[in-house]
Amino acid sequence: MEGICGFVNSVCGVKGRTEGGVVKCRRRTVRCCEEGGPKAEGKKKTPESLEFGNWNGLSIGTHRMKLYAGSSNPELAEQVARYVGKEKTNPIKRKRFADGELYIKLEDSVRGCNVFLIQSTNNPGNDNIMELLLMIDACRRAHAAQVNVVMPYYGYARADRLIDPAQKRREALTSKLVSNMITEAGADRIVVVDIHSPQTCGFFDIPLDHIYGSPVLVEYLKAKKYDDVVVVAPDVGGVARARAFAKALDDAPLAIIDKRREAHNEAKVLNLVGDVSGKRAIVVDDMIDTAGTICECGKTLRENGAHDVIAVATHAVFSGPAVERLSTGVFSEVIVSNTIDLEPEKRFRQLTILSIAPLIGETLWRLNEQVMN
Numbered sequence: 558m559e560g561i562c563g564f565v566n567s568v569c570g571v572k573g574r575t576e577g578g579v580v581k582c583r584r585r586t587v588r589c590c591e592e593g594g595p596k597a598e599g600k601k602k603t604p605e606s607l608e609f610g611n612w613n614g615l616s617i618g619t620h621r622m623k624l625y626a627g628s629s630n631p632e633l634a635e636q637v638a639r640y641v642g643k644e645k646t647n648p649i650k651r652k653r654f655a656d657g658e659l660y661i662k663l664e665d666s667v668r669g670c671n672v673f674l675i676q677s678t679n680n681p682g683n684d685n686i687m688e689l690l691l692m693i694d695a696c697r698r699a700h701a702a703q704v705n706v707v708m709p710y711y712g713y714a715r716a717d718r719l720i721d722p723a724q725k726r727r728e729a730l731t732s733k734l735v736s737n738m739i740t741e742a743g744a745d746r747i748v749v750v751d752i753h754s755p756q757t758c759g760f761f762d763i764p765l766d767h768i769y770g771s772p773v774l775v776e777y778l779k780a781k782k783y784d785d786v787v788v789v790a791p792d793v794g795g796v797a798r799a800r801a802f803a804k805a806l807d808d809a810p811l812a813i814i815d816k817r818r819e820a821h822n823e824a825k826v827l828n829l830v831g832d833v834s835g836k837r838a839i840v841v842d843d844m845i846d847t848a849g850t851i852c853e854c855g856k857t858l859r860e861n862g863a864h865d866v867i868a869v870a871t872h873a874v875f876s877g878p879a880v881e882r883l884s885t886g887v888f889s890e891v892i893v894s895n896t897i898d899l900e901p902e903k904r905f906r907q908l909t910i911l912s913i914a915p916l917i918g919e920t921l922w923r924l925n926e927q928v929m930n
Contacts (some may be wrong), residue, residue: 575794610776621646621702623673624638625649628679628929630895631675633912637918640917648664649661650663661695671705672704673921674705674707675707679878689708711757713734736760736761741765746924748768748917751771751843768920770896771798771805771871773913774869775785788802788806788812789811789839795841798841798842799813813831815828816850819887833863840867844872845868845872845873846876848880849882851868856887868888868891870891873903884906889909890909891905895913
């Protein structure tokens, strides 16, 4: 039986399935109002009142959990807040002085609280990183019990190695530097989503949780019920990711594009390994930046007989000519998540954006429960 518990709906807005008076919510299972819930008891429960207690042994939106949104992706942060049982993110004041300097102030007390800061470091990456560091410092100086940094998109992740060691290593290892800054600012834990290189996780000297965005993407594709799918890795480095994706799609066959990168943001397709003739090719990558690589892959797949090509990626960076390239018709659909907040001018007809808030929200909920219990 389908139904909406007024109690559940007021907190997270999720329509659930009622079984024996229990509403099955994607976030939690609570007693329905018709069967002894808050409304049946004649007690008015609001998200604000839930902030300071629990009901039936279930701590929802505990007052010791604070969630702040950076300016990079406030919409995603609000979705995560609703998922964990909050009406909205906690208030934060930010402004920019005339000389460009940033100012951050928390509007309520975080003393003894478990704080989660949601901030991606997409363009403008340097400003977003600086804002994140100020948020961490503000929490630490306000005596937060634990500061958890949630980075749906971790910028500078591709600068994780020295690409020209023959030149006496005169390069900055930027990914390691950013991790050091976040740690030294006072973060206790970091949560990232589909980081470009897993080795980057080892740069942090604090606990790190790595969330994979593929469940959201796979669920969407499974609902399409395609029966002629082949999953394609756009380069050798993405084979492990594509293989896991293919396995999740009922062990779909795998193909690999052999690519050589001649310079930053420039790629050349050399060979296709695997059979795509007469099939629907799904190109899987962690991000789409200038779209040069993935568009070359799409053209190669079309030339080799694929009747349909779909691009799938977690992070829609969409720099430079990306939108123009992706909207030329090479791909029938471009599927991404909302780890990066896209401006209206970067949206096009073939684009599908899926919310990754449930994955992040569930992770934060479990981290908070672990800490508080």
